[in-house]
Amino acid sequence: MGDDGFPILPDHAEMDSDIRKAVVQAFLNWHYQDCSGKPKDPVPWKEVIPRHDQLIPPVYLPDGKKIREPSRMNRHEATELLDFWYNSQKNCRDAVFEFYGW
Template identity: 35%
Template sequence: VLMVSHIGKAWIGDIKDASLDVMKHMVRGFITFHYRRASSMKDWLVPWMQISPQTSDNISGKYLPQGAKLWEPSKLQKKEVISLLEFWRDRQKSDPADVFTFRKWRDATGTL
């Protein structure tokens, strides 16, 4: 994520001139930040293979563009990456206290 705000939240910066690789890195950083925050595990990696097929089980639909699935960022197409980042930027403006959160996550034993 390009910037973390002063209130300890992941904040998506301007993507206007960002390359696709940079934007994918932003998606990865944003999701990783929120996954670690939800799980209270500061060094955990996002288990993309477990959460991607069941996106709606792990993430409320209000945190993703309609019909979006959250796949490992390297697998996303440019339009999907832009859609996610623009959606989260809009949420930052409309509801900065509730931009994104996980509904479920894996604990230290691997249990949801």
């Protein structure tokens, strides 16, 4: 966690696919729990997928990309998200990811 209370993404260059997907899952779960006020609940993917555009601002995803349940991502998809968020974090963007609201 950073000084601002938000999670800090680690460098993922040496992570295998399963670890990358787990990092994406943990990162999104933290943001969902923060947004929803439900500190133990995982992201409800069955609700998120059909309402993607209503729940996730496009500025927090690579251009034209939609998110899907991390365990179903391939290595490229997980890497693309981690690269995008990690670079945003390195470039001091205020928020690396947020849901619109719940």
